[in-house]
Amino acid sequence: MATIKDVSKLAGVSVATVSRYLNKNGYVSKEAAATISAVIDKLNYRPNNIARSLAGMKTATIGLMVPDILNPFFPELARSIEDAANEYGYTVMLCNTDNDSLKEQKYIDTLLQKQVDGIIISSYTIEPEHLNGLQKQSIPVVLMDNVFSNDSVVSFTVENRRGGELAVEHLLTQGCSKIAHICGPLTITSSRERTAGFEDASRRTDWFTPSLIGYSDFTVNGGYSTMKELLALHPNLDGVFASNDLMAAGALKALQEAGKRVPRDVKVIGFDGIGLEMITPELSTIAQPIYELGKTAMDSLVGLIRKEPDIVTDRVFPVTLIAKQSTMNE
Template sequence: MATIKDVAKLAGVSVSTVSRVLNASGYVEKNTEAKVMAAIKQLNYQPSQIARGLVSKKTKTFGLILPDITNPFFPELARGAEDEAGKQGYNIMLCNSDWDVAKEKMYLNLLSEKRVDGIILVGSRMHEQYLAPWINDAAPVVLLDRTSQLDIHSICTNNKLGGFLATKHLLEQNYRRIAHITGPATSPSAQQRLLGYQKALEEYGLSLDMTLVCEGDFRISGGATGMRRLLSLKNVPDAVFCGNDLMAVGALEVLQEAGLKVPEDIALVGYDGIDLSKYVHPKLTTVIQPTYEMGVMAVQLIIESLTGQNTVYRHLELDPILKVRDSSIRRKTIDNS
């Protein structure tokens, strides 16, 4: 692979001059420039970003640590980040953490050693104390889908509002025995959605029945397991708010196998607004998150930090949107059985 020296030699100039035409910095005679360009072309020369990075202290690369790209929630987010990064001349390094704090730490270290210009950390369950060392470190970090007390950027959606909207919708549709399959208890988002669920029940003067709340795992299998447990109750719910769409799909399968109709027998609401929610039958009512935008905004926040336009740490909160579809259509009367 040709180096700047090779180009200089072939063009009969110094490396300084080649560097100048490469960076369009300083004056260089038209004629000299032409010679240099010709040499570059002839040698098929590509400047090494490694060498450049060593002096500029910039790698034009961001790290993106997310739980699992095969989980349909994350590709949208990754795409948003990549599109925005690409627009600004950055590449994205993708890391799957599987919600594993040890893996997150490993990747955080790796990315830091590779001197990425910024890191987007999605859905981390890491304790604040472990996060702290990364603050005010070389590369700005932005937390996605989680908040923090620390001086660090964060973007999340209002999960409590989302849980509230989902549950209130079911209440408005005259469902009254509303169960909730939550995400993992360790997930802050899951906790907030649960709070929203409780708030909506309270607002309707309904007391919280903990037998109707079961912990899931944000995966299809967890939704199925939860639904089976709910069906085994002596007093089966008439509606289920699932902590995410994937679990709603699992719940839906169990209901269909049990010969129950959605929403006639049991209504279902999901969360996230992944594509899949539109293509199951019946189409799933869900709470849509601005997933792609979160990826875009994360990159924008980092770039703002980098260019010094923004010296204050931002904690952004976006509002989710309730999307009513077929799985929760209106009941005419309240069923008080």
């Protein structure tokens, strides 16, 4: 009896491509589809649904929950997850929660009704009981950009605290002597860690004062308004570290409106490494390995679905300083 590997070999395509063709999900070129169809007829191949089920693919669908699709970080993350899912023959259902825990629970209920094979959750508002409920129903889950202690959920994060230190150290090497920080929501683990990194580096100087830290949300408007507040308190500040790139973009606008030249008068650095090429000056940032994060999360989820013994477990990814025009000396 012919197998899917036989079809793959004779058609000259990957097993994942044959799987996408059979399940009618994911992209398969017209040429490949025609070749696969001809080979299936030639070999009289019939998909083994029982074997497919035992292999762990019930619906060949996974859920992806993100808090804010308007933040460019999350579309980039979703793209990497979708690319990896496509290779495995899975379709991704994207759920935008708007940082709303009630909406989040509704999406979880919907994904369970759709009988998804697993869920990747990138959320700032997810509650431990939500994760425990999924585990009780044997739904594989991978958590991103968040960590819960005392649970068995696989999670992936980055060196947020070290990133905060790197940002301050870079500004100091560029000659800054009074650096402000635009902190994200304190309810978010990554935000708290980035601020802790800022404090680690800043407290080693003689200029640090808590009033140099302003509090905002992860938006352009949040960075804009908080930057204005910080300038009112410290008009002689000469460096700014914002907890994400969107807030840094808002800070640039506020500084320009105040007549401050970037980077001559004030140097600005963000965090995330998202594509903001249209901003002038080009923004320095502490970059996360976004594509690698998404791919690793999908690899791990598939391993959980298939009950593989050696899956990718909890991991903290390194961050990278990318220096551009907004912090470099002219």
